[in-house]
Amino acid sequence: MRRLPVLGAAVFLTLGLFVPQSQAATVGAASGATAPAPAPRAIPVPKSPHAISDNPRFRLSSQDSAEETAPRPAPAAAKASKLAPTAAADACGDLSGVIDSTGTALVQQLKALPQITCTYPLFNLTGEDARKTFREAQMVTVADALRDASATYKGDNSTSVGQLVMFLRAGYYVQDNHADVVGDYGTALKGAARGALDAYFAAPRSKDVTDANGEILNEVVTLIDSTHEAGRYAGVVKWMLGGYDATWPGQMNLAMQHVEWVVENGFKAKNDERGWRAALKADPAILDTWAGFITRNGAQLNRLDVVSNVGRHLGNALDVPELKDRVRPLLKDLINRYPNVGPTAPITMNLGWYTRQYDRGNCAAYAICDLGQRVLPAVLPTQHTCTPGLKIRAQDMSPGQLASTCTSLAGQDAYFHRVIGDKGPIPGDVNTDLEVVAFDDYTQYALYAWAIYDIDVDNGGMYEEGNPAAPGNQARFIAHEASWLRPDFQIWNLNHEYTHYLDGRADMYGDFEAGMTTPTIWWVEGIAENVSYGYRGERNADAIAEAARKTYRLSELFDTVYGQEEDPEVNSNRVYRWGWLAVRYMLQKHPADVQTILGAYRTGDWTGARTFIKQTIGTRYDADFATWLTTDCATNDCGPLPDAPTTATTPLCTLGDPRQFDQNCRRDGLSAAAGNYSYHFVYLPAGVQRLTITSSGGTGNADLYYGGGSWATTGSHLAKSVNAGNGETLTIDNPPSGWVYFSLAAAQDFSGVSLSTRTG
Template sequence: MLGAAVFLTLGLFAPQSQAAPGGAANPPGPAATASVHRSFPVPKSPHAISDNPRFRLSSQDSAEESGPRPAPVRTATASGQRSSSAAADACGDLSGVVDATGAALVQQLKALPQITCTYPLFGLTGEDARKAFREAQMVTVADALRADSATYAGDNRTATGQLVMFLRAGYYVQDNNADVVGDYGTALRSAARGALDAFFANPRSKDVTDANGEILNEVVTLIDSTHEAGRYAGVVKWMLGGYDATWPDRMNLAMQHVEWVVDNGFKARNDDRGWRAALKADPAILDTWAGFVTRNGAQLNRLDVVSNVGRHLGHALDVPELRDRLRPLLKDLINRYPNVGPTAPLTMNLGWATRQYDRGNCAAYAICDLGSRVLPAVLPVQHTCTPELRIRAQDMSPEQLASTCTSLVNQDAYFHRIIGDDGAIPGDVNTNLEVVAFDDYTQYALYAWAVYDIDVDNGGMYEEGNPALPGNQARFIAHEASWLRPDFEIWNLNHEYTHYLDGRYNMYGDFEAGMTTPTIWWVEGIAENISFGYRDERNADAIAEAGRRTYRLSELFDTVYGQEEDPEVNSNRVYRWGFLAVRYMLQKHPADVRTVLGAYRTGDWAGARTHLKQTIGTRYDADFATWLTTDCATADCGPLPEASVAPAPLCAQADPRQFDRNCRREGLAATTGNYSYHFVYLPAGVERLTITSGGGTGNADLYYGGGSWATTGSHLAKSTGAGNSETLTIDDPPSGWVYFSLAAAQDFGGVTLTTRSE
């Protein structure tokens, strides 16, 4: 499932650009003349399949050596105490293995009655790990494996597997506890090579039997543990050339572990132990590899061994000297099998490799139209919520479509109540948004790169495009939160919708220009606040961070993407601490927020920065620290306040139904099923009409009918949340009389209705 990672590299790729809308006097920065991307990556779900940012569509993918499932045997623990169970009697006490050295260690291992008795070795820690796996111990066992391999009979009659598993366990434990076990150097490297060379020199290592497969499976994995993929390229070539559907189960498992060898072997850059040098020395391996797929094409079925190993052939494109030989091979494979269905993991991963390593050369693979080919098949559902909002999905029911539309429409009103903005930024023509929802993370990672030309190592992507360009399409590309099923949710939907609203109403111009000064504290912080606040959910992660008091407020004004080396720390600073900084400022210093947003809305990034870093500076740091402890860590950070906006004047017209362009009427009422009808005259040139309702009791819904009376059955727009707080924003309304109404979903009274136009 394609290269992806989840934000950010877990989350924080630097966004690219938002083109500046025109219309402001002498705007800072370059004028918008071409469409460019403003790309917000979405934090990847912790439930995403893998952190590996390369090809990830297999349960076998692993960046490091992994241990087997523990068997119920008696073993040594870190404290030196011995534990036991009834089943442990079959294996005996492993303390002899942990404590032994030299020939006695080899004797203890060979005395174990079965391979699975070694499994607890993978869990050793502390002093037991040091005693068992220090380099001298590993060299002893590697030398024993070399000697044993000379007489290997194609099965485990001489306990070959126990020796191999000890070495595997040692590499695994040392990789995770190097400070305890100690370093591994040239002595072990030489001994391990000798052992592997001897094993593969024995013809019985190539027996296609379950008995050999039980050992070969672990020896192939040991290649990966020793990081010697390049040295044993010939072994992989033999396995690729010989594999077919008749191989027994244990040999199949050995073939699956070849995936680890080929994948991790490509990660050894500038290292003669990896695949790059080996493939340049013997490019015929590439032909064998492609033939492995076509010869076994009948087996292709999403996660089978042919798909798992075959898709890694695309990594070889990262070696420039191999590209001429690879292009026709990959062209054949990508176009030989369907790009949807069970063969998609092979074809789409190989297609992604051409984009990743041979970008701009799609014609060589006959896939320049790949995105348009797969689009109708993978995203067949199209639904319009409003003229400004539509959904394209892989698989959503009518009920799911309706609930998503309702969520976004109501969030729009919530956003404006919190922000108190004065309308869209002049010249911003991003009047509509397309929400794209893949069925799950796997489908997103397989297809979104091809259809929308985005990176998919994240949890989704908001693409703003050029908001000054007529016809520009803002788009949020996402996936369902499949792990929450049967509940339905689009991952980070409300967070990303806030980015759309924030870009339209708060952030002027080109995003790259905005990034000349740090604005991420606001951009991601307001998205988190609106998302959690609108859904009335507690931001537990941010509240936990508040108790740690990691950052001063003045530091958070400096936040940028990719600032912290550790991706998890970076994600915390951008999202959790962005939430905290914005929440504090909205609660405690709304006037400062209005000043900063006033600068952001005109593109005066330097002015906003001056206010944050000089006017405010460190003045609020002490109060912020107190707020983190008193208001946040112990009181869930308090409520998100609505903006303080001066109320419009009372309407002066004699007819209680009539409004002026900017006025309010109070005390409106109607009984269930009835209406409070209203209208307003708009001269030519009005760019935006905003109608809001609030206060009172009951449940009044707001409808807009344009040039006709507005009813529940005949209207152009509506806001139908619970209670009476509703907002409708009508861009480019017609001139003349326009009509709107409050419809009584329940009896309501005492409601205030306001019109504002610009």
């Protein structure tokens, strides 16, 4: 069954809604304890660059993209050499003394800084300044100074311990991003950092629930994460989970927020290199404290709250086999204690997702086998029918938005067939019904789509073809609105994904897994991008820019598969942008070859298509492709997307009556004045399974009507295609034998139109 993921992201926070984390493994069904059914055919949708980087309300997690985090607000860009003050204007002075000092002088320079924020520019050091400042010996010096200062810590920054902590944080951050410049950190720093943290947490005033202590504590908690020592300081996390409540002041609340970094990265660490899992196994009572942290502060659950933020990671404990029995009843209680919609949804739905990820097939243990069915009517209340074969289910769409979506999809059908060539559905493909599901934004999609539709959500949506040979099969595109474009309305990748539906019916035999027998992604994603951009009349600026780089040969692009490149962004670039370029070139320069390849794809002859691509085509077009990238793409935006050669190569009708068609022929130069018709008919013998009628070319606006055994008019017809312009297609399954009638109705004066019929 066919599943194509849409463009998306992993752990996003937008409008205050947490969403499940990136899913690295294929996830099975969550609807019962029995073995899961085979996954539906699904194709991923490209991720939105806007949702990831351009919209400030989105972030991958509480942590920045780098391993270590810079302080918030982010410091201004650093100078190339000595740093001028950036964090607190002139009050901070020049940081040259910090950069150039060593030993006791370095500690004195740091303590002399008038406030903690004066250290912010250190996070931007690069080059020789970074090496001098943060080489291991310097870090050990400051860690030892923090250890000594912690012995008399007074619960505030009166002795400048904050500046020492921030120096260490900055060092780990810069080294993590520029290890080739700073050099490696070894056992000397590891021991010194442990000594500093041990001394701080041993100080009685380190547990003061005050803003003064919180200002230091929130950075020290982050330093735990920087040093990769989550397991060693599990007791600190347990104390904070057990002590936190709504009375904690702002800076202490911030320290609690930073606990998320410690536990999240502790679970993620390979081979438990941070010791977090071992610490939980040694003291599983931390899990009870964690659950109590949530229930004790349940009144705070309101999307952006620290309780949801930190609490949801309790679900990661299911990934520790020794803790499963201990954590199962805790999660069952939490998931069912609070509503699964509204302000408490981020905690309940995230914890539910963890049970699917790490305890799949065991939903009964959490009483959530019907979770998707429970939330469906509340989350997706809007149902709308465009046509009998096209329906929309939405979270929040206006009547106008529903109508415009229906119109967009109807018009794209004819455009697709004009580009591909009108051959009609693959014999045996009965996938006549498509449901478009539109969540309100990415976070709503990620929060609920996994439970309702049993899909991964680390993408921009999902197209599920299902089994195209099964009667009554429901193909479905599960998507979300492009909230970053508001007030303009757009369902992200709607036209891209609808192309997958059309392509699956017209070009790709069987299900998605069958098509993956050989590399076909160059075509699957390349044609979806071409039709999506072309139909909307948009310039694919990113792909055109890629053309100038000439990164790939055409013969390489024929080998593209999902996940081929190690870097996800590079892989996405190859799949979508270079897929667009490869398909566009082939449609322009070698349309006959495209038809040969699609002829094999339509019959499921994947090996035959592959042989033709690798042996007949091989590398013979590589040089011309490189020239095309340099010329056509540089001067003409890679040229227009041409119509398929099918209409032009369909033979002209030879019957004397200009209204009559053979089963497979075309008539050119048709015309009519506005309000009038160009009437036609064809005789069909018994046994014809499909009649396809296509119009194209010319000027004006001709709409296509089919009347079956009667003349077709705008007021009396069985089917119609009424797009702007003259690109219309009607596919009639199991038409009656005998004479059938169709017409071109002039919505405006039209002339020079070609009309063709094809039976199958």
